[in-house]
Amino acid sequence: MCGIVGYIGRQEAYPILIKGLHRLEYRGYDSAGVALVNPDNVLNVYKTRGKVEDLERFCDTKDVSGTVGIAHTRWATHGEPNDINAHPHFSTNGKIAIVHNGTIENYNVLKQALIEHDCEFRSETDTEVVVKLIEYIQSTNDCSLVDAVRGALKQVVGAYAIAVVDCEDPDMIIAARKSSPLVVGIGDHETFIGSDASPIIDYTNQVVYLGDDEIAIIRRDAPLQVINNDNIPAKIDVQTLELSVSQLEKGGYPHFMLKEIFEQPNTIYDCIRGRIVNNDTEIKLSGVIDHPDRFINASRVVIVACGTSWHAGLIGGRLIENYTRIPARVEYASEFRYANPVITSSDVVIAISQSGETADTLAAIKLAKERGAFVYGVCNVVGSSIARETDSGTYIHVGPEIGVASTKAFTGQVTVLTMLALAIGQLRGTVNKSQLLEAIANIKKLPELIRETLKLNDRIEKLSRTFTYAHNFLYLGRGYNYPSALEGALKLKEISYIHAEGYPAAEMKHGPIALIDKELPTVVIAPNDDLHEKVISNIQQVKARGGSVIAIVTKGDTEIPKIADYVLEIPPVAESVSPVVVSVPLQLLAYHIAIMKGCDVDMPRNLAKSVTVE
């Protein structure tokens, strides 16, 4: 949700900033801009509606010189995406520029107060208020830029990650954060800023994750200084990134989404590695081992997440109840945070988030902690806000996910949640040895089963042509694969803009059956499991009403191919881990339909990868 990049050093800033914006474009792509202080200490701000490549074209004939600058790629919150609302925003005197990710909740109050002091505004954004406030404080108090930024941030209510440059002090960038992520990269005589580490990794692997209410004062050729809003120096914890540049590139695939779908045999392997031990007889998650009492004595598990992560949570909730016998509830984080939920100190709250930055999930965690719960994170991005805010947790370790539609993170989350449920079950003695060994064997087979399932790609590509006409889709599944149906529908709608609904298959007859006609394709998830016969009846119900059915079945199924219109065969897989395998054809179907429709699958309209606003 908006990407920020900054550079100060000895190289030309512009190419570094543009490359960084491309890396961060997954966070928002409705407009982009850059502010540079040129060698004559003039501040040049260029911004335009559109993607980073539009900004590059716009800057083609402009003065882009300078060794200090900040840049931004936007996902609009306040004000439509246009040239004026694009960042950077700048002060009335044209000397100070700011980029911002987040939402300033009290911007209107601050704006009215500034207007009363004759301040004029160009844009509809909340961000312009911050730079005008900094300018106002600086001019009325005759103070330094650092003090003016501090003063402004004390008045601001909301979430922010900001970077500020001032052409009167071209040897400094100020960066600050509260609830929105910001990373500072420390190079050799140069310093970088990024909303995440992806724009930094080409230059240095030494980073500092800014904490809430911290302000980084980044001076040319000087050590990094970090203070809090009260001007008290903060501890600087330099960390070494474990990220490689190749993980951030498409590696020969036309889209990140396809690359990430095909990476899944390896990402699931990485996710499992080191966590199944003692000759495959035990699950070892340090996040659980370090806090055994919290799990042994847990009276309830509450899972909070958003979007795809919530779907993974629905599967996780069932697994936890199954293997641990602890009652589990799964909540949308955005609902949980405002519901005044009953949470006690014997609850374990599990927060699931790929990015580790989702604002609603972070707020849910804070609420759960205030009420005494033990909070466990299941995140992908190492060092993210959620990973740091939770009491303990497990990374899914699937590597950077750049395609906006989540794929490998979903399968990683489900795999980790399966291991988590088993690890808690081991501790509580609610899974017996043979159950555990069987479950472990099933998990270990996943990379190979996914590899096998990926062979469906060509067939799904051909099949997809048939469905580009569709305006609606229905996805049905039961048991562990009811959430798979929800996830399949979400994948399709977010990248192809085809309306799709996921339903528990048996619920269809309670309403959605009215939608069925020959125009509505139904995807039925029907692997061989305990509910197979029941799902066959659901398919019959669709067929009896003239609907067409695409069925995902287990290889060797002799019943469903007789009645379904199209059949996608997956290898035999145990029921409890089947969502991981089933999700592969669902991801490929959404991908190919979107491609056939000419959609931009990596950057679907209106979406952003990391939702750091409410």
Ligand code: F6R
């Ligand atoms: C869908 C998708 C979103 C995210 C949701 C939560 O493909 O990616 O629905 O799952 O925004 O994001 P995280 O997992 O980063 O908290």
